[in-house]
Amino acid sequence: MALNYVKDFEIVRKVLSEYLEENGQRKTPERYAILEEIYKMDSHFDVEDLHIQMRANDFRISRATIYNNLELLLEAKLIRKHRFTKGMARYEKSYFNSQHDHVILTDTGEVIEFCDPRIQHIKKTLQEVFNITIESHSLHFYGIRQK
Amino acid sequence: MALNYVKDFEIVRKVLSEYLEENGQRKTPERYAILEEIYKMDSHFDVEDLHIQMRANDFRISRATIYNNLELLLEAKLIRKHRFTKGMARYEKSYFNSQHDHVILTDTGEVIEFCDPRIQHIKKTLQEVFNITIESHSLHFYGIRQK
DNA sequence: ATAACTGCAAATCATTTGCAGATCT
DNA sequence: AGATCTGCAAATGATTTGCAGTTAT
Numbered sequence: 001m002a003l004n005y006v007k008d009f010e011i012v013r014k015v016l017s018e019y020l021e022e023n024g025q026r027k028t029p030e031r032y033a034i035l036e037e038i039y040k041m042d043s044h045f046d047v048e049d050l051h052i053q054m055r056a057n058d059f060r061i062s063r064a065t066i067y068n069n070l071e072l073l074l075e076a077k078l079i080r081k082h083r084f085t086k087g088m089a090r091y092e093k094s095y096f097n098s099q100h101d102h103v104i105l106t107d108t109g110e111v112i113e114f115c116d117p118r119i120q121h122i123k124k125t126l127q128e129v130f131n132i133t134i135e136s137h138s139l140h141f142y143g144i145r146q147k
Numbered sequence: 148m149a150l151n152y153v154k155d156f157e158i159v160r161k162v163l164s165e166y167l168e169e170n171g172q173r174k175t176p177e178r179y180a181i182l183e184e185i186y187k188m189d190s191h192f193d194v195e196d197l198h199i200q201m202r203a204n205d206f207r208i209s210r211a212t213i214y215n216n217l218e219l220l221l222e223a224k225l226i227r228k229h230r231f232t233k234g235m236a237r238y239e240k241s242y243f244n245s246q247h248d249h250v251i252l253t254d255t256g257e258v259i260e261f262c263d264p265r266i267q268h269i270k271k272t273l274q275e276v277f278n279i280t281i282e283s284h285s286l287h288f289y290g291i292r293q294k
Numbered sequence: 295a296t297a298a299c300t301g302c303a304a305a306t307c308a309t310t311t312g313c314a315g316a317t318c319t
Numbered sequence: 320a321g322a323t324c325t326g327c328a329a330a331t332g333a334t335t336t337g338c339a340g341t342t343a344t
Contacts, residue, residue: 028325062326173297215300234332
């Protein structure tokens with residue numbers, strides 16, 4: 001997916017444009033710059049990572065603006081937000097990524113992604129049993145690597 | 148379980164005593180008071196709830212002490228900690244409660260507990276596939292009640 | 295006696311907010 | 320033009336920490 005991120009980026013840029021139009025929000029250079037940096041990344045990042053990366057690419061931007069726009073990208077479903085541990089929240093691009101869950105290795109901080117269909121079965125059962133509509137979920141396993 | 152919480156409390160009091168002895172930590176009245184108030188509760192609570200309840204029962208205690216000792220009770224596995232939403236963390240007694248997971252209804256804030264054996268199957272698979280030992284997990288579904 | 299604990303107030307740290315000036319439409 | 324946005328700096332709010340006085344062992 002990193003191979004043709006230019007084409008990918010054209011797509012998410014369009015998704016963002018449509019979202020902004022539908023909501024009467026302005027198309028600022030900051031928004032596209034943030035989106036582009038995020039879609040260049042290959043893994044999870046926090047606000048500081050993103051800020052540093054943008055400054056390294058000569059894009060001056062404040063943290064407040066990053067926070068504001070991560071919220072916007074979240075609403076546009078272009079990113080996902082996680083709280084693996086205390087401290088900063090972490091984010092990841094979501095557009096070409098299928099839903100997955102995470103194992104956090106607590107000694108190293110490493111995060112493993114996995115996908116297990118049984119989680120969808122649990123979701124389906126819950127919806128029927130409690131007569132609810134489930135919109136999202138968060139599943140984290142915490143463990144350590146075997147010695 | 149609320150019916151004979153006095154007997155239950157004798158048990159957890161003993162568990163705490165043993166934990167403190169094993170770790171060379173002091174048996175302060177605050178620790179037992181916090182434990183007792185928690186085991187009177189029938190559902191999730193946050194630091195503020197606990198503080199208010201203790202003061203209502205004429206036990207003067209500072210928030211710092213509550214925070215310190217919730218950490219200790221966590222290590223003693225006498226309580227569990229959750230972060231259902233942003234803001235304050237929430238806790239619950241864990242000694243007589245079997246492991247369960249949660250559905251959070253995002254419109255009302257209501258929290259439903261459930262237990263599904265398939266989560267243990269997922270855990271088992273992950274341990275084998277990644278050669279890891281999983282110590283805990285957190286599973287939250289977010290949804291709304293059907294209209 | 296003495297190491298651990300409590301409680302206050304101050305510090306921390308991620309995130310949010312107020313607002314003045316800049317910028318999309 | 321006019322509402323939205325950005326960016327600074329200050330505010331927030333949950334949690335942590337420093338430290339002086341207290342207490343369990």
